[in-house]
Amino acid sequence: MKTLNYQGTVAFFKNGRLDTMKHTHVADQKIEQERLLSLNSPMREVIRDAGTISCIFNKSKKVIVNHRPVSRSFIVDLPIDFSALNTIYRYSLGEEEFVAMRSSQTVFIKPVDQYRYPRKIWIDREYFLPLKVEVYNLAGETLEQVVYTDIQVVDTLKFVKVEKNLDDTNITHIHLQETDALEKMDFILDEQAIGFHLVFFTRMDTGISDKKVDHLLLSDGFSSVSVYREVKSDDTQLGVQTLGTVNSFTRIAEDYQITAMGDVPVKAVEEIAQGIAFQ
Amino acid sequence: MNKEINQKISQFLDDELDHAELDDFLLKIKQQPQLKNTMNRYYAISHLLSGKDVLIADVGFLDKVGQEIEQEPYHFLSKRSIKRSIKLRSFGFWSKASVAMVASFAIIAAIVSQQINVTTIQAPQILVKNKSIKEGTAIKTAKSSQHERFKAYLQAHSDDIYTHGSLSYQPLARVVNFSSNNN
Structure with missing residues (x-):
């Protein structure tokens, strides 16, 4: 997945919306580049390059640059070491199925608890690329689908350069500041946060107030949860909020508001938010 | 015709029109x-x-009330509210308009009391209006701030x-839902 050159068409189905994009993955030794090109409005080009994602909207000329994206792939985030997750996920093989006219092996990934969603992944039997991914809620209903409709593995592909002559006024930077050391955090997570481990900690500008927002990223290998902490405001909406597959839970702790957000069940974001304590 | x-009109004021007639x-x-x-x-x-005193509302009053109802923020609806609004929508456009008009008249009826002096009546109305505008602005600002924060997260x-x-294309507030029993 990381060392091959491949390109194809991918359909993303999420939150009741379907979007189809051209996907390209280029690898040269240890350098990777991933590129998405939309086929439908809003027309945009997305490039993941050296850990940074740049998204350029053709019509509005708006650009979003995320200097520390949460995901590692547009298709699926896979853990580096599957066996390390044996305590929270169970794996089982399904039947052979075809995706994009390629033979694939289905793999079921079922969580052992109620803190994460089950998944099914179709893995190409020749190149071991994920050809299709489905995420289900705890009732077994499909929440999200990513599927190649065609894919070709090739010997070489060219890297593309992100347009440098962009209008600065149209660029929105996310996570512009360098990642901080975890030791700088003045709050702690209670008891490993139900199987989620720390990935990074940073302070970011939201543009809403002058004050920085602490952003702590957690992951269980497949799913990520962001924890945000900022000085509480009068209009804070407490409790659960849901946007499609993303759940969040906000509570007030001392003078701060803590929000946990992720593609995980409500129970997970609630427990993670409740588990934050101050040092 | 007249x-x-x-x-x-007489039947409408006496609440004697059936549903189809009301739409028409x-x-x-x-x-x-x-x-x-x-x-x-x-x-x-x-x-x-009938022996009651009455205050005649400005002809544009109904339109203003209608516009206010149209402009009422509808984001951050609870699931129950969404279900209720879906039920209301199923009555169709004119049914919704009927509800709005009837509600407008109910508001007028509530305001009507004494037509003693126009200036004494108008003063409190203006005060109430200013107050509601300020509250409305505060609510909109608060919800906008929540929306922006959620979007940034x-x-x-x-x-x-x-x-x-x-x-960047769809106001998040329209699809955000608050709930306590999601998966």
């Missing part, structure tokens, strides 16, 4: 705004004959903006 529509009547009112004057006159006569966390382009 006699017929005048009779309809409201359509006529929309097409012929001058009929609102006639309706106001009938309303005043009706109340004076999502942008930092989710890949949806890249794979769906949704964050």
